[in-house]
Structure formats: structure tokens, C-alpha cells
Amino acid sequence: MHAPPVHDGLFDEDEHGNPYLRGGRCGACGRLQFPLATTCPACGSGQIEEVRLAAHGTLWGWTAVTAPPPGYLGDVPFGFGVVELDDGLRVITRIEEPDPAGLELGMPMQLALVELAHSGPDREVAASPVTTYTFVPVGAT
Amino acid sequence: MTDVAIAGTGLHPFGRFEGTTVTEMGVSAVRAALADAGDPDFQAAFCATVYSGVAAGHKVLGALGRTGMPIVNVEAGCASGGAALMLATGAIRARQYDTALVFGMEKMPKGIIRSSFFEPWREQAGLAATPAYFALRAQRLMRESGVTKEQLADVVVKNRTNGLENPNAMFRKPTSAEEVLASRLVCEPLHLHMLCSPNEGAAAVVVRRADLAPGAPEVAAAALRSHLPGSVLGEATPLSGVDDDDITPPSTLAAEAALSEAGITPDDLDLVECQDTDAAREVLAYEELGLCAHGEGARLVADGTTWPTGSLPVNVSGGLLSKGEPLGASALGQIVELADQLRERAGPRQVDGARVGMAHTVGRGANASVVVVTR
Numbered sequence: 183m184h185a186p187p188v189h190d191g192l193f194d195e196d197e198h199g200n201p202y203l204r205g206g207r208c209g210a211c212g213r214l215q216f217p218l219a220t221t222c223p224a225c226g227s228g229q230i231e232e233v234r235l236a237a238h239g240t241l242w243g244w245t246a247v248t249a250p251p252p253g254y255l256g257d258v259p260f261g262f263g264v265v266e267l268d269d270g271l272r273v274i275t276r277i278e279e280p281d282p283a284g285l286e287l288g289m290p291m292q293l294a295l296v297e298l299a300h301s302g303p304d305r306e307v308a309a310s311p312v313t314t315y316t317f318v319p320v321g322a323t
Numbered sequence: 324m325t326d327v328a329i330a331g332t333g334l335h336p337f338g339r340f341e342g343t344t345v346t347e348m349g350v351s352a353v354r355a356a357l358a359d360a361g362d363p364d365f366q367a368a369f370c371a372t373v374y375s376g377v378a379a380g381h382k383v384l385g386a387l388g389r390t391g392m393p394i395v396n397v398e399a400g401c402a403s404g405g406a407a408l409m410l411a412t413g414a415i416r417a418r419q420y421d422t423a424l425v426f427g428m429e430k431m432p433k434g435i436i437r438s439s440f441f442e443p444w445r446e447q448a449g450l451a452a453t454p455a456y457f458a459l460r461a462q463r464l465m466r467e468s469g470v471t472k473e474q475l476a477d478v479v480v481k482n483r484t485n486g487l488e489n490p491n492a493m494f495r496k497p498t499s500a501e502e503v504l505a506s507r508l509v510c511e512p513l514h515l516h517m518l519c520s521p522n523e524g525a526a527a528v529v530v531r532r533a534d535l536a537p538g539a540p541e542v543a544a545a546a547l548r549s550h551l552p553g554s555v556l557g558e559a560t561p562l563s564g565v566d567d568d569d570i571t572p573p574s575t576l577a578a579e580a581a582l583s584e585a586g587i588t589p590d591d592l593d594l595v596e597c598q599d600t601d602a603a604r605e606v607l608a609y610e611e612l613g614l615c616a617h618g619e620g621a622r623l624v625a626d627g628t629t630w631p632t633g634s635l636p637v638n639v640s641g642g643l644l645s646k647g648e649p650l651g652a653s654a655l656g657q658i659v660e661l662a663d664q665l666r667e668r669a670g671p672r673q674v675d676g677a678r679v680g681m682a683h684t685v686g687r688g689a690n691a692s693v694v695v696v697t698r
Contacts, residue, residue: 189444205563224552224560234559237373243556245458245510252437253446262455264555272555273563277448282511287466298448314448 183309184244185297188255191199192217193295193315201295201317203233205271214271235291236268244277244285255312256298265291267316276316290320324650325540326533327415329696331360332659335428337524338493345375348525349383349428352652356426356527363531368394369411369425372651373402383426383622400558401598402547402653402684404526405692409545411530423533426687429453440687441559450562454518454601458510460556461603465512470606470621472512475502477624478602482638483521485631486499486645488671491656493522493647495608496508517602522647526655528662540665543679543695544584548576550689558689574598574611574683581693582613587679589613592635594664594674596657597683599642608683609637612693631674639664654692657682682690 187193193203206215208222209229216235221228244263263276263285278296279285297313333355335348345416349370357363362550368389368576372379399406404427411423442452464470474633480500486492498516506516533541550573555564557572582588589612597612606620614635623629629637640646640660643653661680663669678698685691 188448189442213565214563243459243462245455245462245512247449247452247455248508248512249447251449251452251455253443253451254449255447256449260449261461262449262452264459270565271563272565274450274555274561312447 184295184313186313187315188298188312200237201293201315202237203235203273204266206230206231216271216273224232234261237269239265239267239291241285241287241289241291242266242272244282246280246282253301257300261285276314278316278318278320285319292320296317325418326414326531327412328531328539329363329528329542329625329658329662330363330531330536331358331529332537332662333357333359333527334491334659335525335666336491337522337649337652337656340523345379345428345430345509346382346386348523349426350386352428352525352527353383353387353424353426356424356529360529360531360536363422363529365422365424365529366392367390367411367414368424368426369397369407370394370614371397371407371655372429373398373400373403374431375428375651380426380590383428399412399547399690400688401600401648401650401686402654402688402690403651404658404691405545405682405694406547406690407660407683408528408530408542408655408694409547409692412542412545415530416498416530421535423530425530425655426525426527426662427651429651430523431521431649433521438687440547441452452510454510454513454521455610456556456560457514457518457604458603458662459511461605463556464603464607464620468606468610468618468620470603473500474621474624475512475606476503477604478593478599478605479644481624481630482599482642482644483598485672487641488640489641489645491516491643492645493520513601519600519643520647522649524652524656525648525649526652526659528655528658540662540696540698543697544581545694546577546584546693547581547690547692548573558686560687571609573689574608574685574693575613577691577693578612581681581695583656587695591679593677593679593682594661594681595635595637595681596637596640596642596660597637598685599638600648601645602644605637605642612681636674639674654682654684657684658694658696661696665696
């Protein structure tokens with residue numbers, strides 16, 4: 183149904199079809215991480231337990247990317263920012279609002295999956311569509 | 324401990340030089356620095372570069388027939404030149420060498436820097452957009468320190484005005500805040516003219532035991548630091564992080580180390596060359612380097628403190644906003660400027676009575692370097 187993920191191991195869907203980010207919790211220091219890795223970037227421990235990160239959070243920082251960065255497979259402009267998840271982790275993410283004026287600090291955000299497929303003839307790469315994670319302002323239509 | 328002097332400096336101008344190879348630019352800067360120092364023998368060479376490929380420093384010294392000594396190629400992102408200088412300074416202090424050559428060069432592609440730092444998927448997903456990270460940092464600074472877009476434009480006006488007097492700068496046209504704010508919006512709040520241009524150039528410094536170069540400016544400190552984990556907007560650009568209010572940024576770590584090593588406080592500084600990759604990065608540097616209290620960065624531009632006529636001129640060279648940023652050369656370009664200032668040969672850019680200068684770079688890795696030069 184979806185185009186293949188842009189990278190394995192970043193996200194998955196639960197039994198109800200709702201997406202979640204695959205994170206980790208360090209068994210030694212308790213720090214959450216994303217993406218899921220084999221070591222803890224805070225303390226170096228290898229005791230990492232996979233966790234489903236909160237799919238809901240609040241907006242902590244945002245901008246919009248107006249020119250396609252190198253290698254990018256989607257269209258511009260696109261929203262880009264930091265969402266502070268309900269479990270405390272701050273995550274760099276695409277945001278489904280390309281106008282920075284349409285966003286505000288602390289607004290509720292919900293995880294979603296989005297398909298990236300470039301539509302211009304002037305793009306550096308021609309590639310098949312991919313699915314990646316994104317956050318959508320809650321209440322947006 | 325053995326003191327370390329800057330016996331000579333050399334620069335290949337920063338800009339675009341079609342048809343000139345990165346090796347040729349390095350040769351030009353190295354020749355000039357060696358001539359300025361009286362052509363001493365050197366027992367080691369440290370070459371800073373990020374994109375010049377395998378054994379880049381060997382090619383430069385090979386072209387000059389000056390090989391046989393250890394030649395070490397150093398990569399530490401934007402701070403590569405600071406890292407090379409730290410290694411050379413430390414070796415001379417430890418009396419491993421009497422004289423060392425430190426140089427850096429780069430030939431960058433136009434536009435957003437494509438870096439092997441990011442995994443391919445992160446590029447494909449649009450999450451390797453370097454200016455967007457600058458923009459998020461700028462937005463946070465505006466929010467937490469009350470900086471306005473107009474004040475960011477004023478930083479550009481200051482540095483571009485300073486650059487008018489620098490024949491080695493890339494951009495030498497006057498500008499206005501209106502013109503900066505009218506330039507294309509790249510990533511809100513950053514407009515095109517608020518971002519430095521990756522470009523080409525080279526810089527070289529000959530460092531010696533101070534007793535071999537009497538009267539020359541001295542490297543009082545050369546500190547390099549990396550990031551502490553956890554800051555989502557730090558220069559290490561991770562994909563996640565935690566509340567970072569208590570996490571000291573690498574520029575602060577390097578500044579504290581350098582000031583302590585030099586035995587001075589920010590009040591002792593006569594001028595600063597700092598990382599103005601974008602206009603907000605300069606204001607953030609004021610705060611991270613301890614030039615003002617947290618939250619007061621905007622004041623230093625607004626009240627004229629960091630203009631050439633102020634009490635602490637910052638980026639009198641024109642900064643990266645005027646010079647452009649050839650990664651491996653940019654940190655050493657700052658050292659060339661500080662040495663010229665302390666030797667009172669900076670011409671129309673001369674800061675009267677300059678005796679203590681600080682140079683700061685920070686970037687990918689993360690890496691931050693802070694160098695203190697005194698006379």
C-alpha cells in the first residue's frame with residue numbers, strides 16, 4: 183500500500199494501523215533515543231530496549247525549506263522542525279505545513295507517514311517514491 | 324612551558340577561482356607564509372582540509388619540494404584549521420619541534436554543502452538541509468534572547484561594511500538592512516544574504532618557539548572541543564535530543580578552556596573573529612563565548628559594541644559573510660587576520676592598539692575551536 187520506507191527501522195505501524203517511531207531506551211541510564219541504535223549516545227551502554235515512541239507531541243521549533251537540498255526526493259517548500267514528543271524526546275522532523283506563519287510554539291502535533299515523490303523535471307535525482315515520517319498540526323485538515 | 328610565536332602568515336584570497344586547483348591555492352598561501360617568516364626550516368606540517376581528498380597536504384608540499392618531515396592532514400569540519408593549529412602548538416610547547424607549518428585550503432562546490440556526514444536516507448527525506456538547522460538555531464536565539472530579524476540584518480551590514488576594506492574578501496559591495504531583508508528567503512528567518520557562501524581559498528601560518536621569533540605575536544591558547552551529547556540543535560545535528568538547557572555547547576567549552584589557558588577574561592579581548600556562518604550564528608557566538616551574558620547578544624550589535632569603532636570589534640575582516648567559507652582555510656584565515664592586527668599591518672581595518680585577539684570556529688562533528696593570540 184505504502185511506497186517502501188526511505189530507510190528500514192525508523193518507523194512501523196501498530197495493530198490498528200497507526201504509525202509510531204521506533205526508538206530505544208537505555209537500560210543503563212534511561213535515556214530515550216531515535217533512531218533506534220545498538221548503543222546509547224548518552225552513556226555508551228549496549229543495553230538498548232526497543233520502545234514505541236509517543237506519536238503525539240508539541241511543536242518546539244520550525245522553519246521551511248524553500249530550495250531542494252542535495253539528494254532530496256520530495257517537493258519544496260516543505261516544513262521542517264523539532265517536535266517534543268509526549269515522552270520528552272525532541273525529534274527532528276519534516277512538518278506538513280510549509281508556511282512558517284501557520285505554526286506556533288507549543289501547538290499539538292501528530293505523527294503521520296507521507297510519500298515523497300518529486301514532480302519537477304529539474305531535479306537531480308530520478309527515483310521511485312518512498313515513505314517517510316512527518317508530523318501534522320493537530321486539527322489541520 | 325615553551326611559548327609559541329606566529330612567525331609568519333600567508334593567504335590565498337577567498338573567492339571563486341576557476342582554473343586554479345586546491346593544491347595551487349595551498350602552494351600560494353604556504354609560500355607567502357614561509358617568506359613572511361624568513362623561510363625557516365620546519366620539522367612538521369599540519370594541513371587542514373575537509374573536501375580536498377587523500378594526502379592533500381602532501382601534494383602542496385610536494386609541489387614545493389619541501390617534504391620528508393611528518394605531514395598530517397587534519398579534518399575537524401569548520402574547525403579544521405583550529406585543530407591543525409592546536410596540534411602544532413602543542414608539539415612546539417612539548418619541544419617536539421622548533422618550527423611547524425600549519426596550512427589549510429578548500430575548493431568548495433557552489434550552493435548547499437553536500438557532505439558524506441549524512442546518511443543517504445537522511446538526504447532523501449530532506450533531513451540533511453543544512454540551512455534549516457541554522458534557521459532552527461536562529462529561531463531559538465530570537466525567541467530566547469529577543470533578537471529581531473532586523474538585528475540579524477544589521478550583523479550582515481556590519482560584516483559586509485568591514486569586508487569593503489579587505490582585498491582578500493569575496494563580497495566587497497556595500498549593503499543595507501533593507502537589501503538583506505529583501506534577498507530571497509532561504510529558511511525562515513534566514514534570508515540568502517544572511518548566509519555565508521562556501522567558496523575557495525587557502526591560509527597558512529608558521530609557528531615557532533617564541534625565542535626563535537622575537538617580537539612576533541604569540542599563540543596564548545589553541546583549544547578544540549567536541550559536543551556533549553543531547554542537544555537536538557547542536558552542530559552534531561543528531562535526529563533527536565533532550566532538554567538541553569544544562570548542556571554546555573562546544574563553543575563555550577572551547578572558550579572556557581582557551582581563556583583559562585591564556586590566563587585572561589573576555590574583558591581583556593581587543594578584537595574577535597568568530598563563526599558567522601549565518602548572521603544569527605555570530606550573535607549566538609557572543610553568548611556562547613562569554614562576550615556577554617546569555618540573552619544579551621543582540622545588544623552588542625545594537626549598541627555598536629562589536630562594530631569597528633566599538634569596545635570589542637567582531638569580524639573586522641568582514642567575517643565569513645564577506646570572505647566566504649573555504650572550510651579548511653577559514654579558521655586559519657582568522658589567525659592571519661589576528662596576526663596582521665597585532666602586527667599593526669591591517670591597513671584600513673586596523674584596530675588601534677590591538678594586543679589580544681580571539682578566533683572562534685564551530686561546525687559539523689561537532690567541533691569548536693577557540694584560539695587566543697597576544698603580543
